Amino acid sequence: MKLPKPFAIIAMLIPWCVAIGVVFYIFSIRFPLDGRVVFSHPLDGSGIWFTPFEPGERVTSPGRQPDGWRGQRILDEPVYASARWPGAYDELNINVEMRTLRQPIVELGLERDAATRAFEMKPLWSELLSSDDWREVAIDDARGFVRADLPDSTLLETDPRHLMVWHASTSDRGRADSGEAEEKTYEVSLRGTHHFLALPINDEIRFHFQIQDVNRNREGKNTFAIRVSCEDEIVWTSAGSASGLNDSRPSEVFEERVRLTELPPCAYKLSVLADNDFFIRQIRTNARHWVIGPQIFFGDRVGFRATTTEAIAWTNSIHAVADTFHKEGLQHIRFGSNEYHVRETHNRYILERAPDERGGSVRFSAPEGNMRLIGDGYFALEESALFYPEPRRLTAESEPAEEGIRAILTPYTKPVKSDNGFWKTGVAFELPARGDRLQFSLAAPGIDRSNGAVDIRSVELEYTRPPLSLNEWFLRMKREISIALKRL
């Protein structure tokens, strides 16, 4: 007996329809109608969408931890992880359940350039900003936190003395001085490359440098350059040399002049680029606010003057590192009210402010000169000239309230408390146009010094894109096919 045709068609259609249904299911996940797909799993090694962190010597094995919870503990930084790239999505929100132990800030980065291992870092966790002492505020495009006792409008603070940033930038950089421009002369002995940041006064910047090359009997390095820039845009450059073919003695002191007029408001960076045989012996300027940093190198006066000049500077740095390369530089130095004894050459001395001196500026002095300083702020040769060219960055060592900070600009959002001391926090990234896997880096600055830890219990990946019109859908398909063909 022959099977009736309708029955045969049904028998044939069922398996093929199931197969086509599976294919449609795959495509519906890859191209969801609402443009959103979420994958969530514990960080115990069982998930397929987000790999545990590596390398193994900086993390514990994912899974059950000695104190009972399931997840992974990070003990050193940086650590790396990767995620599957599920398709043509524009944005990724990573939400993690985490807690920290003696670790004030944690940052998560998405790899942007595989060749240079460059990551775009974003704030993931701040112990300080998670507390009730700081309130999350958003005004127009500005997002961040203000001190709990201050009004929301404090977020629009523009004075860098009271403003901090954490992976955010300020739009207000246009600052300048006006009024009477008094020219002042500073006798110094600054050695090698220095960066000066200055506000124009009456739309003008004027610097006269007295420069000396103390060792002309060398090859290849006896040139210097001066460059002026505004927000990385070069405004003016100059270069020169102080040597002849058979010169061996120190050169005569010569003057280099920088005079730029009709300048728009900006904190201009004036860089004197030279090796350590060039000395700036004198600076003459009419700038009211100008600083040097982050490095200032007080040299000696050998070959210039018979006397030694005390190195004095004011700084807004909270921390600095000092070292000397000559035995003449062995001395007692002062950083605010703290005194340090420099006993060895080529040894780094970490300078810190006294607890009650966290705000404002402090005075640095080295009676014998011969001292190199690198700070986390800037230095000035007189206190009234000191200013912040840009807001400070929130770091693991920052104590914003003690440093006079009123507002912190950041895309960070306040986390939500979970159980057992864990917090739910997240970060958003714009996704690259194409790729197979997304690479991440987690940074926990200072975790090695504090012997801290970061515990991560679970990860949720939310990929989103706007809902697509038919035309956009075809464009997405084209992009997917292009990726698939390149892969093949």
Add this chain to the structure above:
Amino acid sequence: MILNDWFVVFRRHAAYASAALTAFLVMLEYALPGAVLPYVPLFPIGILSFLLLITMPKTEHEHLARRVVLISICVLIFTTVLLKLGEAGGTSATLLIAAAFILCILAPVVLMKSK
């Protein structure tokens, strides 16, 4: 009797559909890593396809031998590519995948035309 015949037809098409689906999904996963494996149990489907093909009645084998061979070749090639070449890819892998994909498209067409 009708039910038995119906089941024979259903089983034959289930074998071809699952074999073609396995081949297609393996290729899709190779081209777009992560597009298939997290959602679909690919290897159980492949094993099911294999079992359906080899347990067909003898008469079915005689009639469908050519098509079974075609589908089996597809699965075999995809499995070989996936296991041996895998992430290494290269021109030979691309050619094998292209050939197997054409075969897996042609096999059901041949089956329909032969009726």
